[in-house]
Amino acid sequence: MAxxxxxxxxxxxxxxxxxRRVQIALKLKGxxxxxxxxxxxxxxxxxxxxxxxxxxxxxxxHNGKPLAESLVILEYIDxxxxxxxLLPQQPYERALAxxxxxxxxxxxxxxxxxxxxxVEKEEREKGIEESSEAIQFLENELKHxxxxxxxxxxxxxxxxxxxxxxxxxxEASGFTLLSSEKFPKLHKWSEEFINHPVVKENLxxxxxxxxxxxxxxxxxxxxx
Amino acid sequence: MAxxxxxxxxxxxxxxxxxRRVQIALKLKGxxxxxxxxxxxxxxxxxxxxxxxxxxxxxxxHNGKPLAESLVILEYIDxxxxxxxLLPQQPYERALAxxxxxxxxxxxxxxxxxxxxxVEKEEREKGIEESSEAIQFLENELKHxxxxxxxxxxxxxxxxxxxxxxxxxxEASGFTLLSSEKFPKLHKWSEEFINHPVVKENLxxxxxxxxxxxxxxxxxxxxx
Numbered sequence: 001m002a003x004x005x006x007x008x009x010x011x012x013x014x015x016x017x018x019x020r021r022v023q024i025a026l027k028l029k030g031x032x033x034x035x036x037x038x039x040x041x042x043x044x045x046x047x048x049x050x051x052x053x054x055x056x057x058x059x060x061x062h063n064g065k066p067l068a069e070s071l072v073i074l075e076y077i078d079x080x081x082x083x084x085x086l087l088p089q090q091p092y093e094r095a096l097a098x099x100x101x102x103x104x105x106x107x108x109x110x111x112x113x114x115x116x117x118x119v120e121k122e123e124r125e126k127g128i129e130e131s132s133e134a135i136q137f138l139e140n141e142l143k144h145x146x147x148x149x150x151x152x153x154x155x156x157x158x159x160x161x162x163x164x165x166x167x168x169x170x171e172a173s174g175f176t177l178l179s180s181e182k183f184p185k186l187h188k189w190s191e192e193f194i195n196h197p198v199v200k201e202n203l204x205x206x207x208x209x210x211x212x213x214x215x216x217x218x219x220x221x222x223x224x
Numbered sequence: 225m226a227x228x229x230x231x232x233x234x235x236x237x238x239x240x241x242x243x244r245r246v247q248i249a250l251k252l253k254g255x256x257x258x259x260x261x262x263x264x265x266x267x268x269x270x271x272x273x274x275x276x277x278x279x280x281x282x283x284x285x286h287n288g289k290p291l292a293e294s295l296v297i298l299e300y301i302d303x304x305x306x307x308x309x310l311l312p313q314q315p316y317e318r319a320l321a322x323x324x325x326x327x328x329x330x331x332x333x334x335x336x337x338x339x340x341x342x343v344e345k346e347e348r349e350k351g352i353e354e355s356s357e358a359i360q361f362l363e364n365e366l367k368h369x370x371x372x373x374x375x376x377x378x379x380x381x382x383x384x385x386x387x388x389x390x391x392x393x394x395e396a397s398g399f400t401l402l403s404s405e406k407f408p409k410l411h412k413w414s415e416e417f418i419n420h421p422v423v424k425e426n427l428x429x430x431x432x433x434x435x436x437x438x439x440x441x442x443x444x445x446x447x448x
Binding site for chain 2: 053062065067071073075076079095099
């Protein structure tokens with residue numbers, strides 16, 4: 001990029017799907033930034049200063065001004081750097097993209113979390129059912145190569161969790177949610193998404209993530 | 225408004241703070257619409273068709289195209305009708321408005337709900353503490369007459385719950401969260417907000433709401 005973007009810092013942790021959203025968006029826009037790895041067990045004073053409300057990553061700091069919450073940051077990035085638009089151009093399509101992004105965060109992720117990490121087996125089974133119902137809505141919504149059409153857009157970036165993290169969780173936990181029989185369109189989308197060159201170079205190391213999730217699964221199943 | 229806005233329908237229920245957000249936004253923009261009262265105990269086929277995901281109000285239908293989720297609808301209204309902007313103009317300020325709106329929905333409202341409607345007394349007391357912490361962030365954030373500056377903006381509309389519904393819940397439940405001693409700026413803002421002419425004519429009847437909340441409080445305290 002020829003333009004001067006000012007100083008851009010991103011505070012994150014290696015395995016976070018929320019941080020990766022921001023990294024993929026910045027990369028798609030061609031925006032250079034400095035990445036700062038946080039230790040969530042020993043949060044830095046800077047993180048606590050920049051995100052006193054949630055004390056979480058990602059935090060994007062642009063010319064000293066901090067922003068938290070990945071969906072808020074994605075919209076900021078899209079409004080600040082106009083190339084490779086993430087949201088569609090028309091208000092109605094923009095609204096739908098916001099709706100489905102929020103749906104992923106408010107419905108899909110909590111259901112998947114319940115399916116994978118609830119200590120009660122019965123609750124985990126309920127979680128699988130709820131996840132499947134929620135994912136079905138996304139399957140129906142997928143009408144092109146990507147949610148964003150022919151190019152990766154806002155909803156694709158937000159849904160990235162399903163393409164990369166979910167299969168690792170499935171492997172660690174011994175269940176299958178995103179089968180190619182049940183969700184053929186999402187399955188194909190997942191392949192397209194994780195093999196997109198910008199996405200591919202901005203994913204965490206699979207083996208490390210798998211080790212982390214396997215340990216987590218073992219601790220869950222050991223407790224009941 | 226001279227311009228032809230097409231057909232605009234809003235599906236809602238009388239007492240909902242989320243529906244009122246949309247009504248206030250449309251009124252501020254000077255957009256005429258048809259209001260359709262729903263019965264949530266017997267949801268209409270149209271509501272289920274328009275919002276199959278959440279099956280909730282508000283739903284805005286603009287020229288046959290439905291949208292759900294009040295924050296999504298507010299952004300749509302702001303992008304579709306440019307007069308009386310609800311979000312600020314600059315990306316960073318827009319991002320902050322989105323951040324605080326989401327904070328109200330994700331942190332303040334669940335905490336207040338816990339304070340008022342949890343069947344366990346201990347949980348209610350925790351809810352009061354959590355609400356107070358969350359509201360303190362908003363108190364610190366309020367730097368002008370409104371969150372939006374000199375005029376009502378996006379965050380004000382979203383925060384409307386605190387100005388009108390919360391005091392009614394406080395009266396019904398016998399606790400005080402939003403005292404003028406503890407939160408002087410928010411207290412003053414509440415007065416300004418509910419007395420704004422557009423807001424004033426778009427609030428539900430206080431006595432009916434009080435009756436509803438009193439009955440709910442009685443059923444909560446009777447169960448323990």
